[in-house]
Amino acid sequence: MGSRDQKAESSGGFFSAIRSWGLEVINPDGGTEDAEVEAQKGRWRQEDRDSYWKMMQKYIGSDITSMVTLPVLIFEPMSMTQKMAELMEYSYLLDLADECEDPYMRLVYVASWFISVYYALQRAWKPFNPILGETYEMVNHGGITFIAEQVSHHPPMSAAHAENEHFIYDITSKVKTKFLGNSLDIYPVGRTRLTLKKDGVVFDLVPPPSKVNNLIFGRTWVDSPGEMILTNLTTGDKVVLYFQPCGWFGAGRYEVDGYVYNAAEEPKILMTGKWNDSLSYQVCDLEGEPLSGTEMKEVWRVADVPENDKFQYTYFAHKINSFDTAPKKLLASDARLRPDRYALEKGDLSKAGSEKSRLEEKQRAEKKIREAKGQEFVPRWFDASSETAPTPWGDLELYYYNGKYTEHRAAIDKSDSIEEVDVQTTEFNPWQFGDLTAE
Known part of the structure; x- marks a missing residue:
C-alpha cells in the first residue's frame, strides 16, 4: 500500500x-x-452516496433486478425497451450477411453486428425499468420495423421483434443480477434468434455477462469479460469471441479476439479488434494463423459520436428518443411518452422522480385490479408459451411474436387520416384498465 x-x-x-x-x-x-x-x-454527492450505501448494504449478494427503488440521478432518459433497439444501429451488417454467399463471412458480419452494440452498453447510466405493457416502436431506419414490449413485471422481462427485407430478429430478454457492494454482476438470461431471409439460416447468441464497477464510490464503468458464442443453428458453424477483462492500468480493456469455426470446429477466419472502436478479420489456416497471401480487413467501425454528451449518447441513441423514428399513430404505451423519461431528458430531476413514483404507483394499482378480477396480464404483441429455453444462467420462459403488430402497422400506414403524435398532448398509457386512481 x-x-x-x-x-x-x-x-x-x-x-x-x-x-x-x-x-x-x-x-x-x-x-x-x-x-x-x-x-x-462520480455523480453522487457525498451525503447522497453515504445514505444510499447504508440502504444498500443489506442487499449484498442479492439479485436486485426489481427489488430496489433507485434515485433518478443515476438514470438516463431512456427506457430498457428503447435500449433494446440500439442493436439496430448497424443493421446494414445483417443486410450484407443476407446477401453474402460465403457461410463464414456471414458469421463475420452477424458477429460484428452483435459486437457493435457494446459501445452503447458501456454507458454507466441506468435506463428506466419498463412499466408492464410499455412498448417501443421504431421505423425510418434501414427499412426496419421494430417493436418491443414489457411482457412481465415479476420477473422483469421484455420481448422484441425486428424485421426488414433481409432479416428477422426475435428476443426474449431477462437479466439476473448480483449486487456485490460497489459493483454489480449482470447475467443476460435471454434467448436470441436471428434469421436471414435469403437462405433461411438461423443464428443463436450466447453473450458474456457484464460487470458494473464503482457503482456507488468512484467513476462508474462497465466491462463484459468472457465469451460470446454465436451459432448457425442451420449449419453448425459458429463464432467464439473472447472479451478480454480490463487488466492492470487498463490493459486489455475493450479488446475482443476469436475465430469463425466450421461445423467440425476447424478455424476458418480470425477476428480481432476493440468493441469500442472497430473489428477486423482475416482468413486463417487450421492452426488459426493468418493464411499466406491474405490481409486483415476491417468489417465494422464505430460511427462518429457527439462530443461531451451529457449521457454519453451516440447520434443513434438520440435518434431513438426522437419522434423522427416514430411511426404514424404511435402507440400510447410507447416509452418516448413516459413523463419521467421526458422530464429527465429536459433536465428536471425533481419532476422525473415524482413522475417515476406516480407511474410505479399506477402499476401497483393496476396489479390490484387485475388480482381482484382474477386476471393474468396478457401482452398485446407477443404470446407467452409453455416452452422454456436453457441458458448458462438459468431457464428462460419464452415469448413469441404473434404477428399482430405487423397487421396493426400495415392498417395504420394505409390510412391517410392519421394525425402525427405530439409529445406535449399525448399521455403515456400502457394500462389495461382505465379506472386507476393513482395520480
Whole structure:
C-alpha cells in the first residue's frame, strides 16, 4: 500500500471507511496509489452516496433486478425497451450477411453486428425499468420495423421483434443480477434468434455477462469479460469471441479476439479488434494463423459520436428518443411518452422522480385490479408459451411474436387520416384498465 493510502487509513478518512466496509474501488486506468482520489469521483454527492450505501448494504449478494427503488440521478432518459433497439444501429451488417454467399463471412458480419452494440452498453447510466405493457416502436431506419414490449413485471422481462427485407430478429430478454457492494454482476438470461431471409439460416447468441464497477464510490464503468458464442443453428458453424477483462492500468480493456469455426470446429477466419472502436478479420489456416497471401480487413467501425454528451449518447441513441423514428399513430404505451423519461431528458430531476413514483404507483394499482378480477396480464404483441429455453444462467420462459403488430402497422400506414403524435398532448398509457386512481 502506498504512503497516501496509509495516511488516509491513519486519519480515519473517507477511503479508510470504504476499506473497512470491504468495498473495492477499481480504477480502469491506473493502480491503487490513486484509489482515494478515484473513490471521490462520480455523480453522487457525498451525503447522497453515504445514505444510499447504508440502504444498500443489506442487499449484498442479492439479485436486485426489481427489488430496489433507485434515485433518478443515476438514470438516463431512456427506457430498457428503447435500449433494446440500439442493436439496430448497424443493421446494414445483417443486410450484407443476407446477401453474402460465403457461410463464414456471414458469421463475420452477424458477429460484428452483435459486437457493435457494446459501445452503447458501456454507458454507466441506468435506463428506466419498463412499466408492464410499455412498448417501443421504431421505423425510418434501414427499412426496419421494430417493436418491443414489457411482457412481465415479476420477473422483469421484455420481448422484441425486428424485421426488414433481409432479416428477422426475435428476443426474449431477462437479466439476473448480483449486487456485490460497489459493483454489480449482470447475467443476460435471454434467448436470441436471428434469421436471414435469403437462405433461411438461423443464428443463436450466447453473450458474456457484464460487470458494473464503482457503482456507488468512484467513476462508474462497465466491462463484459468472457465469451460470446454465436451459432448457425442451420449449419453448425459458429463464432467464439473472447472479451478480454480490463487488466492492470487498463490493459486489455475493450479488446475482443476469436475465430469463425466450421461445423467440425476447424478455424476458418480470425477476428480481432476493440468493441469500442472497430473489428477486423482475416482468413486463417487450421492452426488459426493468418493464411499466406491474405490481409486483415476491417468489417465494422464505430460511427462518429457527439462530443461531451451529457449521457454519453451516440447520434443513434438520440435518434431513438426522437419522434423522427416514430411511426404514424404511435402507440400510447410507447416509452418516448413516459413523463419521467421526458422530464429527465429536459433536465428536471425533481419532476422525473415524482413522475417515476406516480407511474410505479399506477402499476401497483393496476396489479390490484387485475388480482381482484382474477386476471393474468396478457401482452398485446407477443404470446407467452409453455416452452422454456436453457441458458448458462438459468431457464428462460419464452415469448413469441404473434404477428399482430405487423397487421396493426400495415392498417395504420394505409390510412391517410392519421394525425402525427405530439409529445406535449399525448399521455403515456400502457394500462389495461382505465379506472386507476393513482395520480
